[in-house]
Amino acid sequence: xxxxxxxxxxxxxxxxxxxxxxxxxxxxxxxxxxxxxxxxxxxxxxxxxxxxxxxxxxxxxxxxxxxxxxxxxxxxxxxxxxxxxxxxxxxxxxxxxxxxxxxxxxxxxxxxxxxxxxxxxxxxxxxxxxxxxxxxxxxxxxxxxxxxxxxxxxxxxxxxxxxxxxxxxxxxxxxxxxxxxxxxxxxxxxxxxxxxxxxxxxxxxxxxxxxxxxxxxxxxxxxxxxxxxxxxxxxxxxxxxxxxxxxxxxxxxxxxxxxxxxxxxxxxxxxxxxxxxxxxxxxxxxxxxxxxxxxxxxxxxxxxxxxxxxxxxxxxxxxxxxxxxxxxxxxxxxxxxxxxxxxxxxxxxxxxxxxxxxxx
Numbered sequence: 001x002x003x004x005x006x007x008x009x010x011x012x013x014x015x016x017x018x019x020x021x022x023x024x025x026x027x028x029x030x031x032x033x034x035x036x037x038x039x040x041x042x043x044x045x046x047x048x049x050x051x052x053x054x055x056x057x058x059x060x061x062x063x064x065x066x067x068x069x070x071x072x073x074x075x076x077x078x079x080x081x082x083x084x085x086x087x088x089x090x091x092x093x094x095x096x097x098x099x100x101x102x103x104x105x106x107x108x109x110x111x112x113x114x115x116x117x118x119x120x121x122x123x124x125x126x127x128x129x130x131x132x133x134x135x136x137x138x139x140x141x142x143x144x145x146x147x148x149x150x151x152x153x154x155x156x157x158x159x160x161x162x163x164x165x166x167x168x169x170x171x172x173x174x175x176x177x178x179x180x181x182x183x184x185x186x187x188x189x190x191x192x193x194x195x196x197x198x199x200x201x202x203x204x205x206x207x208x209x210x211x212x213x214x215x216x217x218x219x220x221x222x223x224x225x226x227x228x229x230x231x232x233x234x235x236x237x238x239x240x241x242x243x244x245x246x247x248x249x250x251x252x253x254x255x256x257x258x259x260x261x262x263x264x265x266x267x268x269x270x271x272x273x274x275x276x277x278x279x280x281x282x283x284x285x286x287x288x289x290x291x292x293x294x295x296x297x298x299x300x301x302x303x304x305x306x307x308x309x310x311x312x313x314x315x316x317x318x319x320x321x322x323x324x325x326x327x328x329x330x331x332x333x334x335x336x337x338x339x340x341x342x343x344x345x346x347x348x349x350x351x352x353x354x355x356x357x358x359x360x
Contacts, residue, residue: 032066032257036093037086039079039100041199042072045223046283047216050151050245050276051095057268066261068093079197086248087143094248095150098136099180100195104143106321107330111136111147113243114181115314118338120152120242120277126337127244135330144251148269151245151276154284156237157221158302159214160205160230165302168309176212177201182239185313198224205229214239218287219280227295234300238310245276 036055040048055068073079082094083101098105099112110117111132118126126132127149140147159178163170172190183193196204204210206229213230215221217237227233247269254262291297322328 030065030258032261034066034068034092034253035076036068036070036095037073037075037077037082037091038070038094039073039082039096039197042070042075044072044198044220046153046220046276046279047151047198047245048072050272051093051247053275054095054150054247054268054272057271058264061264061268062261066257066264070095073197073199079199080195083143083145083248086250087145089144089250089252092250092253094246096246096248097179097243098147098246102180105139105326106324107139107327109180110330110334111139111244111246112180113240114318114334115185115239116241116311117334118242118341120154120244122338122341123152123242123244124149124273125341126334130337131333132337135333139326139330140248141251146249146251146254148247148249148266149244149273150247150269151273152280153216153220153240153243153245154277154280155217155242156214156240157217158234158237158239159212160221160226161212161232161234162230163211164232164300165234165306167303168306171306174212175210176214177204177210178214178239180239181314181317182214184317185239185310188313188317189309202226202229216243217280217284218291219283222287222291227291227297231298232300233291233297234302236302236307238302238307238314245273 036051038048038051042048043052051068051070055070058066058068071077076091077085080100082096083104085091086094097112098108098110101108111127113123123132127136133147133149136147159176161174165171168189171186173192174190175192175194176186177196178186178191178193179195183195186193194210196210198215201210201213201215202224205213205226213226214237215224215226221227221233247265249265257265288299292299318331322331
């Protein structure tokens with residue numbers, strides 16, 4: 001091959017390389033500006049700050065290439081309109097809880113939390129290492145949504161009441177804000193469950209629209225001031241043992257992102273998922289102490305027979321729902337994982353906590 005032929009080949013590939021580098025540079029500099037709507041009041045402690053932290057992390061890690069503006073409940077869409085807004089593509093992202101969409105997807109409740117189900121640690125393990133997340137994504141695919149776990153409140157409280165609960169009979173006719181399967185259990189036990197967005201709960205209790213309220217736990221309940229409108233604070237949160245929050249992403253928007261930005265979103269969501277659980281674990285005890293010692297809230301444990309009644313009703317409701325093949329599929333995965341981790345926890349964490357509690 002003559003020297004001029006080598007020269008021509010070199011010039012050709014040099015030009016291609018220059019064009020390729022230019023394309024990569026343009027691709028790397030592409031900026032995305034997204035909107036994220038939530039079910040929570042803007043900047044609300046814990047729940048409302050989780051999407052704010054996500055937006056900050058993504059902006060920082062992407063060097064501004066993916067900028068997310070967060071809107072609280074009612075600013076762009078109603079609190080319970082988050083799923084539809086993301087599904088339709090009117091916004092790119094949402095932050096909420098999967099049990100709010102049980103009317104659309106009955107099996108979705110398992111990805112937030114069901115009575116006597118998985119704790120926060122167990123939920124994270126099932127989703128990330130037990131096949132739960134893959135099932136979740138298949139479930140949301142027909143709605144054009146890509147879900148990612150993005151927060152967990154840990155085990156919640158049962159809620160606030162203005163009357164003592166000494167038996168199941170005391171629940172009869174009570175109007176209580178309680179969502180998901182927990183609300184169905186409460187109804188079958190004689191109560192009247194309602195689903196009201198968080199920002200409306202204090203007024204609903206104050207005006208008597210509802211008689212009792214379940215929200216999250218001491219950290220968030222103190223922020224809403226429920227101790228001003230109710231006297232008795234009941235535990236345990238049998239209905240929400242480890243409530244997962246979800247980051248909802250419109251599939252078309254998600255697929256428009258380059259792989260590195262997708263990875264950044266995934267990693268940021270995982271960081272927020274753990275950070276929020278850490279925040280609740282650190283904050284709940286301090287808030288509970290203030291509620292009881294400063295504000296005079298009366299902390300009470302539900303009677304064992306009431307808890308047992310809730311357990312039996314929960315089993316009945318779950319078993320009845322298994323006629324839906326999708327619910328059956330999700331439940332099988334969920335229950336298999338629960339059985340596995342329960343066996344180990346019995347000789348590990350459960351045994352340790354019992355030993356620690358019995359120490360002098």
